[in-house]
Amino acid sequence: MTAQLINGNELSTQLRADVARRAAALKVKxxxxxxxxxxxxxxxxxxxxxxxxxxxxxxSGLHSVMEKHPADMSEAALLALVEKLNNDPTIHxxxxxxxxxxxxxxxxxxxxxxxxxxxxGFHVASAGALMVxxxxxxxxxxxxxxxxxxxxxxxxxxxxxxxxGRSNIVGKPMALMLLQQNATVTICHSGTKDxxxxxxQADVIVAAVGKRNVLTADMVKPxxxxxxxxxxxxxxxxxxxxxxxxxxxxxxxxxxxVPGGVGPMTITMLLVNTLEAAERV
Ligand code: NAP
Numbered sequence: 001m002t003a004q005l006i007n008g009n010e011l012s013t014q015l016r017a018d019v020a021r022r023a024a025a026l027k028v029k030x031x032x033x034x035x036x037x038x039x040x041x042x043x044x045x046x047x048x049x050x051x052x053x054x055x056x057x058x059x060s061g062l063h064s065v066m067e068k069h070p071a072d073m074s075e076a077a078l079l080a081l082v083e084k085l086n087n088d089p090t091i092h093x094x095x096x097x098x099x100x101x102x103x104x105x106x107x108x109x110x111x112x113x114x115x116x117x118x119x120x121g122f123h124v125a126s127a128g129a130l131m132v133x134x135x136x137x138x139x140x141x142x143x144x145x146x147x148x149x150x151x152x153x154x155x156x157x158x159x160x161x162x163x164x165g166r167s168n169i170v171g172k173p174m175a176l177m178l179l180q181q182n183a184t185v186t187i188c189h190s191g192t193k194d195x196x197x198x199x200x201q202a203d204v205i206v207a208a209v210g211k212r213n214v215l216t217a218d219m220v221k222p223x224x225x226x227x228x229x230x231x232x233x234x235x236x237x238x239x240x241x242x243x244x245x246x247x248x249x250x251x252x253x254x255x256x257x258v259p260g261g262v263g264p265m266t267i268t269m270l271l272v273n274t275l276e277a278a279e280r281v
Contacts, residue, residue: 001222001223001251003254004255005254005256005257006148006152006254006256007261008257008261008263008264011265012265015268016268019060019272020060020061023062026275026279027061031278033062033093033274033277034063034088034090034092035065035093035094036065037050037053037054037065037066037097038067038095038097039097040071040078040097041069041070041100042071046098049097050066050068050097052267053095053267053270057271063090065091067081067085071101075104075105075109078100078109079108079109079112082096082113083112091117092281093118093273093278094114094117094119096109115137116277119270119277120137120270121136121139126139127173130177133180137276138173138177140269141170141269142170142174142206143269144262144265145177146177146178148256148261149225154225154254156178156182157182157183158183159184160186160201160202160203161204162198162202163175163187163205164189164199164206164209165188165208165229172187174208175187178204178206186201195219199215199219202220202224203223203224204227205224207227207230207243210232211230212234212241214230214243215242216244216248217244217247217248217251220251221251222251223252223253224251224252224253225252225255226248226255226256227261227262228241228262229242229262230242231258239258241261243255245257245258
């Protein structure tokens with residue numbers, strides 16, 4: 001078997017065109033969806049991420065504000081900035097780029113964001129809403145993975161999904177989203193005894209670990225769907241995922257590539273969440 005690619009760039013292009021259409025419709029009513037991106041410090045990777053987010057907003061007709069502050073900004077000043085953005089009617093979504101400098105309590109800052117503007121979906125209110133199946137913002141990366149499964153018309157009902165990784169931003173919300181679609185879900189982590197025994201039972205595998213080759217061909221049931229969230233560098237310094245792509249794509253039915261898979265979907269779902277925040281006003 002040779003797996004079919006789920007192309008995150010193509011799907012993103014389609015979804016972003018829809019965002020642009022809906023943003024244009026809101027503008028007719030006098031509302032321009034607005035995202036505030038807050039960057040504290042000069043982490044080079046964070047600088048690239050926020051630039052990409054601001055550019056993606058502009059490309060889809062969303063307004064964005066970049067709040068860039070030095071690493072020695074006080075936590076109190078950051079909390080005051082978040083409060084100001086909470087009260088700014090031109091801003092519908094607030095994103096505080098993580099990681100924050102070590103002198104700040106990141107969770108406290110995230111929880112200062114008004115839940116109706118929490119377009120990253122990291123607020124405990126958003127996590128709680130996802131857990132009990134109430135409307136709220138879903139974290140962008142697992143939400144993007146769900147859109148990828150939807151794009152191939154995959155029904156999760158009765159399927160066995162294995163999520164590798166249990167972080168609050170990817171693994172856990174991913175598992176809840178799969179559960180909500182009636183999959184039977186297993187969550188694996190660094191303490192899982194026999195990962196291969198788990199993954200071999202899976203119809204769907206989501207790898208969100210941050211280690212190369214966590215999933216190899218011998219660990220995948222023929223015909224399984226494989227979603228690779230990981231972002232790593234290979235020996236040549238090139239971006240790669242958690243999955244041994246060449247081997248697994250000979251066994252799986254569908255697979256997401258890295259790059260060009262989940263990565264672009266994450267920013268796309270941020271645009272979708274920001275648009276929806278503006279539509280809910
Ligand atoms: P994280 O917070 O470091 O979590 C990694 C998870 O993997 C943890 O739950 C850990 O288990 C588990 N793990 C570690 N080694 C393992 C092993 N050998 N077997 C099974 N599980 C293992 O990372 P994250 O924030 O969830 O991100 C995961 C990856 O996705 C990273 O590569 C990150 O860069 C990437 N990512 C990509 C995007 C995107 O847009 N494409 C977005 C977010 C993240 P414990 O809990 O037991 O420690």
